[in-house]
Amino acid sequence: MKKIFSLFIIFTVFSFVSCTDEPIEGGLLNQGPANASSLPVISTTIVTNTVSTSAISGGTVASDGGEDVTARGLVYGTNPNPTVADLKTTDGLGVGNFITTLYNLTPATTYYIRAYATNSNGTSYGNEVIITTGSASNLPVLTTTAITNNIYPRSTSGGIITTDGGSTITARGVVWSTSANPTVPSLKKTTDGTGIGTFTSTIADLNVEAGSTVYLRAYATNAFGTSYGNEITFTAAEDLADYSPAIMTANIEGVQFNNMKPYLYDQTGIDVQVLNNTAPVGAPRYLKIQGVTSDVLSTLTEISLYIPNNHWIVGTYPLTEKNNLTTSLLSQAHVDLPNTAGAPIATITAGSFTITEFNITTRRIKGTFTLSYQKSTTPGVTYEITTGTIDYGLDATYIN
Template identity: 45%
Template sequence: MLNKNSIISLILFITGGLTSFSAEQRASVTWYLNSDAHVSAVAGPLIGNDEIHSNMEIYNYKILTGSGPGNTQRNRITGGNWPADANYVSDRYIQFEIRPRQGITFTVDSVSMYYGADGGSNMKANIDCSTDSTFLTSVVQLSPRALSSASGVVQFLTYKPNVQISDSQKFLLRIYPWYTTASTGKYACLQYVTIAGIAEGDVIVELPTVTTKSVTYISTTSAQCGGNITNDGGGEITARGICWNTNGDPTIMDNSTTDGTGVGAYTSILSNLIPGTRYYVRAYATNKAGTSYGNQVEITTLTELVAPTVTTSNVTVILAKSAKAGGNVTDWGGTDVIARGVCWNRTGNPTITDTHTVDGNGIGSFVSALIPLTPGTTYYVRAYATNSIGTGYGSVKEFTTQEQAPDVLKIVDINGSGGYTSVQAAFNDVPDNYTGRYVIYVKKGIYKEKLVLGQNKINVILQGEDRDSTILTYDDYIGKVVGSDTLSSGQKCASVDIEPTDFTAIDITFENTATQAQAVALLANSDRQSYYNCNMLGFQDTYYLWGSRGTQRVYNKNCHIRGSVDFIYGRGIAVFDSCIIHENRQGGTLTAASTEVNSRFGFVFLNCNIIADSIGFNGTPITYFYLGRPWQNAPRTVFINCNEPAQLSPAGWLSWNVNPALYAEYNCSGPGSNYTNRVPWSTQLSDSAASEYTIENIFSRYSISPAYESNWLPTVPENLPTSVLTDPVDVPKTFSISQNFPNPFNPSTKFTVSVPGKLKVEIKIYDLLGRKVCTLWNGDMTPGNHILEWNSLSDDGTRATSGVYYLQMEADGYFDVKKIMLIK
């Protein structure tokens, strides 16, 4: 006797699972590019090949702003080193290929994709299609002009090639990425590439191809499953879903769902199940040829709802006052996990009645920060997960915090009176994960060093003897050739790169003197960094809030930040409290935020004084500039209670790569604060909205999702080691004036004046003909070493022209002259 499965098998055997009809129908091939290069979905009588790379390679997959669901494929040139190209290269491409099945004519009327760039904004791409695999003939330029894309942003593109092919021909689509400067770390990004059109002819429909998803969220009477149809067999999918029974090999004649039509992935819910029962599940898909089934999956429902199952991860990064742990929720217990985290105490078997974290919800792994802890103390910690039934716990882990290390004081003096003459040497000697405060005191001087403070060198306090006379400077810029390397990013050209958490700088200058291109003076790249009474001086891209390992929080108090274009930029959450924001170029922009979508705040300026030079560093008068322009992601920038000068453009803001999430002002004053003609996509905050902008809120652990490991309220360090402050001041024995630095220069240069006693000093600049250009100093000068700066302005305020000048010093019978050179 034949059962129902035997009857279905016999029918399919007789017909061969095939049916034939003559029709015109929509057809398409899609490559999702979320996790691999395979063809993801075929609808209609087409055949697609997997994605091909020529002199290109897949780097990884990442979620990007503006993309479709899931990850986006990031592609780079083979090896990762892009040359500087002025146009696309014919043998460097990413290719997608389709062809019709036998007896079919296909007219391609649509090509669509998500395309973008990541890692840099100089990525270009040309997109062509052809029926010639050599691309020597029959080429259609879908993008006659090269595409440009902002970094980190994906846009949806669609083209109408209107190309007809027979079953003996192929349709090939090529994307040719190229980069305008020699660079690394740059990626062309693709997702959901679809070639679609009209198929005509005698279609032989085969059974669809479908797979069954894993069954998840198994409860007492329900579970979640689904399927993925990768090929419709040449005929429209009229029904799809899952089916199940308790015998095995379920069909649609058993219990089943109907979850839409068409190819692709879908999700289904098994309902009305019996507790404690074994079921067999598989996906199905139906077209004109019949119904096909995916692989069979076996499950057993829960006998009752229970608390979740969770494991505890090992405790790591154990410091004096903090540690990291976490867990993995492996089973939900039959109902939603509403909270998860870790709990700890000093006695054992901790529960959520003890100190604990809340680190999201749902199943899966998570990381937790145990903070604050007591130094030299033994703790017991375990993970937990809570649902409506109760709380489940993982195993208990025991650990002991480190003892608090003593404060350390290291002195840097370029003249040799300290333990170091180089700041980088002092940075190198900071031990990893030091649990005390590590103070590096830098005496006055110009320190031309390219500085990096490593990621694990936490708890460093960098203090200068005098803000304006303690200068950390360099002159790298993007595009500069250094040996065999061409600097290609803000990170590579930064004068000072601060990588660790819990860093503080006080009374010091960070500077980049390069004017040729983007040139970062200070790169802040980790959470909980503070800068008090510091200078950040440069031109384009002065201050980079990078956040390469996640969005960081940075506090700036009483700082002077100077630049020309986008000179405060990045994805960080940063507060600028009572700072001077100094524009030095006509038409410049103060900020270029790339705030992450999951951040509540971006750049916040509180009680700042915005100023602009009357004449820019390049000699052009400054008549207008902008508060900012939106760089990447979902930019947020707010100015509250700030003074705005007359040169601020009435528009206030400049459009750029993306639409900002929030560009706003509140209660600003000054001649530039009239907001009547501001761009329509900016706003003036209401009183209630402005009240949310407190330091506590901005730096709360919940200012981003997932949350930070802890709240943060920055404070000025107190009771620092003070022995250095009682050292006798180094008084020079004689007068002297140093050679200027940099030399040649543009537009400013610095030099050191040494004075043995309180005497009258005259310092002047003369041109080659002996004519006085300006007086830099004429008066008493206290004993010591003083750093002066000439910004290439004459006494009447005009900018000096390129050429040789003489720096002259006279004091109490002392006379000296230095030759200096201004180059524009």
């Protein structure tokens, strides 16, 4: 009896061990609670306003699957069932509706579009929507003009639009990047009017490192989309600006001051201002150059020169008392005296300003000046400011 029982145990163990060596059916792997119920629930909205190079769609995240939705948007491509590994937009967080525009699509091309939403458990997709973009014949035709005025950090280009594609040009300009084939929307672009014809694009700040390779194209947008001119490649100019601190010197009524600067310069770091710069095109702008003997309002003497843009070249110009910073084409000046007893007011009676350097490349203005003035408290007595000098940075954005 013992022998039979022992044989039974050995047979049973042998059978059990043999079973563990059998291959496990693939469908039985990773069994457990279904993961789908913990993913976001999302649907894709109907595509609207499909034109040659853009379309509008979106999605609705009905449920977050129990975890925060950390990304959502559209995925799209020219093959069915696009995923987040393909082209995509990023349109906020959480549940709810979102709308987005797909830009820079290829004309006359079929695209497959799905909304997506991601939480910590994974990414789910909405229903697939299929569109076909409009013909390229509806788009503007244009060329990009050559680069000029390549002086860091600015540059000038533009474009020539020869046809509007049968729809009014609503936006035009240039777009640039340190990568090839730049497109809009972009923070690195200009907006230069509407309609066909030639336009000039002045780039005040390329916003790239000096010496970088820059790729630039003209663009034009109509109701059917955006098209681009030929791509121009150039090297952003080296930064040759002189960033030395502003300094004014002057002998005021026999007292020499050798370290005058704009008021509160240590806090602002601003050398010059341009006034009247919101006036219509053609109206004069005035470069304000200010120097104070100290930052104490009750004791400082302040000298301010106002130079109209028709004098922003090397030359000598008379200075008159400041009285018109709207239409005057004359260089003007004003002196504020210390606020002592009687609060004297100074009035310029004569003066001269010589610009010895006005250099956009080094962004510097240098010159000399003299002033004569009378005080309200001592009529008929003339006071002098002599041996005045200025060496300031042209750091006002307008001068770009």
